[in-house]
Amino acid sequence: MRKQILGATAAILSAGALSTALPATPTYAASWKSTTALPLPAGTVTDVDVVSTGPGGAVAAAIINGVVWTATATNGVWGTVAQVSNAVDATGLVIAANDKNDVVVGWVEDVSGDLRLRVSRKFTSDYYYGQKLVTPAGTDVVGKPDIGIADNGLVIATAAVDSADADNELVVTEWPEGAEPGTSKVLAPAKAWNPSLDVSSKGAAVIAFTYTGLVDSIVDVTRRTPGQGWSLPASTKPAGPIAAQPDAAISDNGQGQVIFASVVNGFYVAETSRVLPDGTVQAADAVSPLDEYAYAPSVDINADGSALFAWVAKSNGLARVRYASAADASSPGTSSLLPGQSSDITDVVARVSDDGLRALQVSSGSFVTTSYRSTAVQPFVSSSTTSGFAADQALDVDSEGNAVSVVFKASGAQGRFLDASGPVVALDPLPADMLTNPPLPMTIFPISWTMSDTLSSITGSDVYATTAKWNEAGHSAPYVIRDNVPGSKADIPWILGTSYCFQVRPTDTAGNSTTSEKQCTTIPLDDRSLVGDGWNEITHTGNFRNTLVTTTHHGRTLTRTGVRAKRLALVVRKVADGGSVKVTFAGTVLGTYSLKGTGQKKVIPLATYANVRTGTLKIQVTSAEGKLVSIDGLVVAK
Numbered sequence: 001m002r003k004q005i006l007g008a009t010a011a012i013l014s015a016g017a018l019s020t021a022l023p024a025t026p027t028y029a030a031s032w033k034s035t036t037a038l039p040l041p042a043g044t045v046t047d048v049d050v051v052s053t054g055p056g057g058a059v060a061a062a063i064i065n066g067v068v069w070t071a072t073a074t075n076g077v078w079g080t081v082a083q084v085s086n087a088v089d090a091t092g093l094v095i096a097a098n099d100k101n102d103v104v105v106g107w108v109e110d111v112s113g114d115l116r117l118r119v120s121r122k123f124t125s126d127y128y129y130g131q132k133l134v135t136p137a138g139t140d141v142v143g144k145p146d147i148g149i150a151d152n153g154l155v156i157a158t159a160a161v162d163s164a165d166a167d168n169e170l171v172v173t174e175w176p177e178g179a180e181p182g183t184s185k186v187l188a189p190a191k192a193w194n195p196s197l198d199v200s201s202k203g204a205a206v207i208a209f210t211y212t213g214l215v216d217s218i219v220d221v222t223r224r225t226p227g228q229g230w231s232l233p234a235s236t237k238p239a240g241p242i243a244a245q246p247d248a249a250i251s252d253n254g255q256g257q258v259i260f261a262s263v264v265n266g267f268y269v270a271e272t273s274r275v276l277p278d279g280t281v282q283a284a285d286a287v288s289p290l291d292e293y294a295y296a297p298s299v300d301i302n303a304d305g306s307a308l309f310a311w312v313a314k315s316n317g318l319a320r321v322r323y324a325s326a327a328d329a330s331s332p333g334t335s336s337l338l339p340g341q342s343s344d345i346t347d348v349v350a351r352v353s354d355d356g357l358r359a360l361q362v363s364s365g366s367f368v369t370t371s372y373r374s375t376a377v378q379p380f381v382s383s384s385t386t387s388g389f390a391a392d393q394a395l396d397v398d399s400e401g402n403a404v405s406v407v408f409k410a411s412g413a414q415g416r417f418l419d420a421s422g423p424v425v426a427l428d429p430l431p432a433d434m435l436t437n438p439p440l441p442m443t444i445f446p447i448s449w450t451m452s453d454t455l456s457s458i459t460g461s462d463v464y465a466t467t468a469k470w471n472e473a474g475h476s477a478p479y480v481i482r483d484n485v486p487g488s489k490a491d492i493p494w495i496l497g498t499s500y501c502f503q504v505r506p507t508d509t510a511g512n513s514t515t516s517e518k519q520c521t522t523i524p525l526d527d528r529s530l531v532g533d534g535w536n537e538i539t540h541t542g543n544f545r546n547t548l549v550t551t552t553h554h555g556r557t558l559t560r561t562g563v564r565a566k567r568l569a570l571v572v573r574k575v576a577d578g579g580s581v582k583v584t585f586a587g588t589v590l591g592t593y594s595l596k597g598t599g600q601k602k603v604i605p606l607a608t609y610a611n612v613r614t615g616t617l618k619i620q621v622t623s624a625e626g627k628l629v630s631i632d633g634l635v636v637a638k
Contacts, residue, residue: 030374030420031510032383033455038071038078038406038413040064048413050394050406051097055421056454058396058404059103059122061095062413068093068107072125073404076417076455080125085109085118092117092141098149099201099399102177106134106147106157115140117159119147119175132181134173139163146207148199153177156205156224158187158195166190170209172197172230187222188233194245198256201303202226206256206275208236208246216241219260221248223279234281236273238262243269244294244311249301250275255329257307259287259297270294270311270322272332287324287332288313294322298350303399304328308358310350313337319345321362325352325376338362338371338380346391355401357420363391368407370395374420385414400424402455419455422514423506426450430502430521433569433635434494435544435601444491449504449516451488456508460484463492463504464515470497470525470636471562473612478503496545497525499638524571524633525560530619532558535631542600543632544571550630551621552579558619563636565613568606571633574599578630579623586615592622595629603635612638 043065050060056075061068061084068085071078084105092108103122108115117135120128134157135141145159155175160168170192175181191212199205205224210217211233219242220233236258244261256275261268262284270288275281287309288294297311305328313322320341324332342364349361359372360380366387371380385407394406403418427449436445451458463482466475481502482490494500501520507513527549528537534556535549549558568585570593578595583606590606621629 033417035416045408047093049095052396052398053101084128146197150203151201196248206250208248208258221281231279237283251305252303255305259299261294268293308350308352351397353397353401354399357401361395419510422512423453425516427519434521448489461506468499468638522637530558565636567637569635570604573630579627
């Protein structure tokens, strides 16, 4: 927090001297919350997976003694448990969620002698429904299937299956919400392996799979376009036979990315291929050195199309994790090595959030290590479990930049959250012109804001302000006008004829801070700041500052020289038989305005400019003798 506490008097007297730079972007300190055991039933755990369902929320799935279970977390706390399947010796666990927190879980089970993929939708946190079979009868799922779900509830499932007529057919099944699953569509009639599926919020999808051709294995890709169906599989044109199965991801903007490894000069080289929104599959590009063995590749992509790739790179008997990033509609840049090495790294998962968090999770021996960074210039920070954990592990991130990790031993699963994003904060709207009358002689007005943080408590908020007096060309640099405010309200000191813009910056116990959008208001100049002869200065409760200047004489004028404004308005009292005034600024007539009506502190807009204009403002009475004109103030805003 800024330790620059400003009293009302100090802020009014010397805003410029107290200026400090306002951090325009969030501050990331990041902190792991405590690791907790998932509240699942006792038994032998054989598989886990996890999806984020929004800030502080997640659903973890696990197979325990052959039964599929889920546990739901809210605000970082694991709670409700649901039994999703019967005792079916489930394998091949998969889970997916959409942006609306709909969750779908899938697993492979024996159905009348066939190994088939069954999928169930979450209805509530403790109840799943559907349990639909989404691979054809008479076929056996080979390897691990994959599923995804769009924001409209469309579930897409894919698997390689063996049938009596063909080995390793690639099939895909679509299950619209509120309907039955459709008939499985064959995307590749044979020799397809290890499909990887990703589904965008809009229902676009991409599947990458290994295809064993007549000479070498290759990676083929097919893309789903809503309303058009699936494209014919197209090759990524790898540099050699496939050495590591592909992983695929698709952004909400339609851009797709695929990573795999191929054999080049006896080494396993990581290659990536972009999938364009029109379905075009671009030729693969090598992204790893040519003297390493790359395996276990992973890719993730956020809503803006930024992608994170990772893979295990082995050289001279030691394995390390390599990673690379790609901007939207671009191939990845130069890869880098994550610190640390081991002889037995078996798996790596890459995740990138919409807010920019990049997270990598890797299994090594009986440890699971999670590394993250919140900005491109920040080094990865790593944290490992104790020993004894299985190689299978799960990781996901949410749109705000938090992460959730789930790992397991045979005796149980554990989960923890990374709080890497600051509070959500918004200033309550301010009036364009602040005409509130505080008890005299105080010169303060209140502001308020809303804020929340799903994973940590909020320690306090700094309120930043910029100011522009009526005769200044622009706003000051930001300065702390209220420091470390508890709660969500603050009294702000003000001076007449000044525009204020405020931002609030709360900080949570993890050290993360975020800054609200600006809210601006202007304190008018009081009528006493206008110069003119023959006007009556009166006190009248309910007007701005409880004062007015009045006249009933035609031709009387008020002026204010040296005005600098982007917006001008007049504050008046209106009466039933009120007069009228003509207003000019910098020699230009802005208009003639009637003061007939009723009410105090009435604001009459005069002019708005794209840039600050400078000049003398003049108010001249144009009504006949005896008509009352009451001027309350002048708004000079920037």
